[in-house]
Amino acid sequence: MPQRPKRLTPSRGPLDLFGSEVRRYREMASLSLAQLADQIPFSASTIGEIERGESGCDRVFAEQCDRVLDTREALAHLHDGLFDGRSAAFPEHFADWPDYESQAETMRAYEPLVIDGLLQTPSYAEVLLYGDQKAVQGRLTRQAILARDEPAPPRLIYILPERVLRSRVGTSEVMYDQLHRIADAVSPRLSVQVIPDGAPHPGNLGAFRIATLPGNSRIAYTSSEPQGKILDGASDIERLHERFADIATYALPAELSVGLIREIADEVWKP
Template identity: 80%
Template sequence: MTATSRTSPVIARSSLEVDMPQPPKRLTPSRGPLDLFGSEVRRYRTMAGLSLAQLAEQIPYAPSTIGEIERGESGCDRGFAEQCDRVLDTRDALTHLHDGLFDGRSAAFPEYFAGWPEYESQAEVLRSYEPLVIYGLLQTPGYADVLLYGDQQAIEARMDRQAVLTRAEPSPPRLIYLLPERVLRSRVGASTVMHEQLHRLADPVSPRLSVQVIPDGAPHPGNSGAFVIATLPGESRIAYSVAEPHGRILDGRSDVERLHERFADIATYALPTDLSVALIREIADEVWKP
């Protein structure tokens, strides 16, 4: 067989892929505020007869960013809604919808994270592994203040997310949190901040919360970064993984199952909850007591 005959099917297939673009993602507005807002942006853009590129020429947002917002994959600030209202002549419909859905919250989160709090609120079980800092849903305001460089809007948004653990209806998610012992010994802010934070971990806000510590020196497969797995109604799973340059939401079955297996492997090296709580209190009072 000649080289030409071997490569020609690949060329033909590539041409077909170029000529037949993928259809737009089908949106389900009832899935949550990001999908609802994105579907309305797409609707008004289509009614105006503009492509993503044409809209991007008139507002300070890239076509890829607009596409992510329309697909419900990314949140946006209020300014995006205002710009779209101006160009698409919506009579402020998108700004009004943004205010009603987000109340300014989406601007407090990075775009790549904006969709995750909605999954947290839907979750029946959350499994979190954090190798460097305390998990966000369990941080004190003082600890969060140091990590977020005093950004009050971001701090308040993080504290607001924690309400999912103490809500009455529906029942709070079951939270299983794993962390290495070194996180308890790594300074974030003053000693008073660390002392308060560790006692916050040792005094769980919900009986549905368990914190388990991996003792120093225990080898484990948890050195690839932080991640959270949310089990949603119907036993479907979605995950948030922290990676460079930023985190991302994973909904591919193979990716999520791989993280689920890693979590189970890491958990085998963790102390039981009662011994973990005792170790947390010991470190709080011996290392961080002011």
């Protein structure tokens, strides 16, 4: 017996809404997943994931479906309105986070393994993202909030362990430029604090960030395997806020942290 299609709730979010419209137009055209896959450069399994709201897609997918399903560009138009190009740049579990970043008045970020995405150089990001240029561009586009004039950039408080500064990503030149990029970014609205090697701290449970939005509401993103997730529960966010405060007690003051970053850049990574 064929598996019953997953029931979609378009109001749950943009992926469900877009997927429901793809399914609606496909069924109006009396095409199965396999029949549609025969006419566009996407597999039936990929189309199914998109229809179920389990995966994002490039605008190209919408354009191809429009062509075959004779939608008069309805899906491409919907894709533009829902995703603004983001779905190709970010994984599903992260796709909504840039919107929260853009609204944030204050952000607290702790990243124990690599440099935070908002401060990565293009070369550093390209190594981490295996050369995926759409993903790299998406990450760099997020950084625009730190340089905007209106509204004011969010206040960013960033903490990282010293070992991140000593862990090679790419070439020595990539690391050298990246560390000086962090040090140069420090300003009254952006602080960076380093936890010295050897200092025990409660920050070994993974990366997370907390955004304080207008009206003093808060939302958080946590990194975990196999994928991160966005949290909006008050108790979860309060626990993360307390953990961030605890981690901060082990970090050097911002001025000393900048000095350490430049010292490691010149002593360890200078080409």
